Amino acid sequence: MKRRLRKIASPAVRMLKPSRPIPARPLCSNRGAERGTPLGRHYVDRYMEANRGDITGAVLEIKNRRYTDSLGHGVVRGDVLDIDPSNRDANIIADLAAADDVPSDSYDCFILDETLQFVYDLRSAAAHAHRILRPGGVLFATVPCTVQHDGELKDVEMWRFTRGSCLRLFSEAFAGGEVEVETYGNFATCVASLAGVVLEEIDPALLEERSPLFVQGVCVRARKAGGAGT
Ligand SMILES: C[S@@+](CC[C@H](N)C(=O)[O-])C[C@H]1O[C@@H](n2cnc3c(N)ncnc32)[C@H](O)[C@@H]1O
Numbered sequence: 627m628k629r630r631l632r633k634i635a636s637p638a639v640r641m642l643k644p645s646r647p648i649p650a651r652p653l654c655s656n657r658g659a660e661r662g663t664p665l666g667r668h669y670v671d672r673y674m675e676a677n678r679g680d681i682t683g684a685v686l687e688i689k690n691r692r693y694t695d696s697l698g699h700g701v702v703r704g705d706v707l708d709i710d711p712s713n714r715d716a717n718i719i720a721d722l723a724a725a726d727d728v729p730s731d732s733y734d735c736f737i738l739d740e741t742l743q744f745v746y747d748l749r750s751a752a753a754h755a756h757r758i759l760r761p762g763g764v765l766f767a768t769v770p771c772t773v774q775h776d777g778e779l780k781d782v783e784m785w786r787f788t789r790g791s792c793l794r795l796f797s798e799a800f801a802g803g804e805v806e807v808e809t810y811g812n813f814a815t816c817v818a819s820l821a822g823v824v825l826e827e828i829d830p831a832l833l834e835e836r837s838p839l840f841v842q843g844v845c846v847r848a849r850k851a852g853g854a855g856t
Contacts, residue, residue, distance in 0.1 A: 743786065
């Protein structure tokens, strides 16, 4: 009887004692930034490259001019907004969720990458993002879903996002406009990213699949109603 029970239980026992145990620790924390290119940044770079046609005119970006300078064309103004008053690259110091001092209808493009996870009042931030865009202006927001927490900022990180929450948040804020939401990542890239594996170490073929079940991050393009486009 005991032998029979052992036989029935053996597959489960094998699962609990896998030959390749899951590592107890990642290769590194802080998303691999000290080891190479974090996988999430690779996807955001690709997303912004694919949408570079919209980075034009009066452009607002958070923290720095990463994409304004590298991908923009016909940029007539490139502003940088940050809540952090010590950021010397920022010419607008404001909390996006309470950005009443930023004039309405000011920008053709707002690049809001990897920031909303730090903003508690998402609805207010999305409403201000919409308000400060000109009619026809475009917001790009990228947000994390399955990713390590930022080591230095973990106490001020508020959220992780899904395709559904982004669709709802931006469809409400950009009512009457256009909202497109896409996700990136798959099982392999989610696991690799959590483990601290960086772009330079991963088989490029693994990056291509987009899984609806294993999402690493979400990218949003939201266009304000009006302007030449409508
Ligand atoms: C991870 S960075 C954003 C990505 C940045 N463009 C880059 O190249 O890494 C997050 C930035 O959002 C800023 N931030 C956090 N909460 C904010 C808020 N409520 N309003 C405006 N900026 C905020 C932080 O100070 C930080 O500079």
